[in-house]
Amino acid sequence: MTPGIDARLERIGTDGKHVIVPMDHGITLGAVDGLRDIESTIDAITRGGADAILTQKGIAPRVHPNKNGKGYITHLNASTSIGPDSNDKRPTGTVKEAIRAGADAVSFHINVGSNHEPDQITQLAELTAEASEYGIPVLAMAYARGPDVEGDDPEALGHAVRLAEELGVDIVKTGYSGDSESFEYVVESTRLPVVIAGGARGTDRETIEMVRGAMDAGGAGISMGRSIFQHEDPEAITRAVAGVVHDDLSTDEALEVAGLALEV
Helix, strand or coil, X not given: CCHHHHHHHHXXXXXXXXXXXXXXXXXXXXXXXXXCCHHHHHHHHHHCCCCEEXXXXXXXXXXXXXXXXXXXXXXXXXXXXXXXXXXXXXXXXXXXXXXXXXXXXXXEEEEECCCCHHHHHHHHHHHHHHHHHHCCCEEEEEEECECCECCCCHHHHHHHHHHHXXXXXXXXXXXXXXXXXXXXXXXXCCCCCEEEECCXXXXXXXXXXXXXXXXXXXXXXXXXXXXXXXXXXXXHHHHHHHHHXXXXXXXXXXXXXXXXXXXX
């Protein structure tokens, strides 16, 4: 790593741990709940303890005035839920555009095992080469997705995160394998910091238990979208997640600190 990459990684994390909230879903799903008034949601999430917000480049002007001094990541590929193939992520920007948008890092989605994997490998390799010239960290969203792939299989997830390291990224996001023991295999497949995706929204307890399990396995935090920005109280759920990631709280402690229900 270069001093620039190290410095910018500190802007999107705290002591090597990360609470990142991706809010790039507008390009995929449209203006869903939590994204129409994205300014208020960003303000609440960053007050709750998020380290960084992630969006597509066009939303940057709505991010910076409301992120309370926290980090910003520009996402550089996308697809839509109504298009012919949601796994076919296409480039939406460049590192230079992200820098002009005020980004501290860039991110890129790759579906390992999909029919589009070859093109996405090439595109991610080109992105890491360009980003290194500017000292910009790259977050890879490396999922195990394809016709012959189980998305929570630890071996497939381990392959995905290792692929990301091999291509030169700085931090990798992937799916959760379902329990802490199996997720250890995923974390041990790479020397990169591994953060987990949120996936479909569950109960507050399910969300926090998942975060706790990932951290117990050696994970470096979360990059969690809908479970946070579509929550009835985005600030509270962010505070609970941050309590686990940054303060090593138990599930019950995190829910209590955030003022969320403790029901099983």
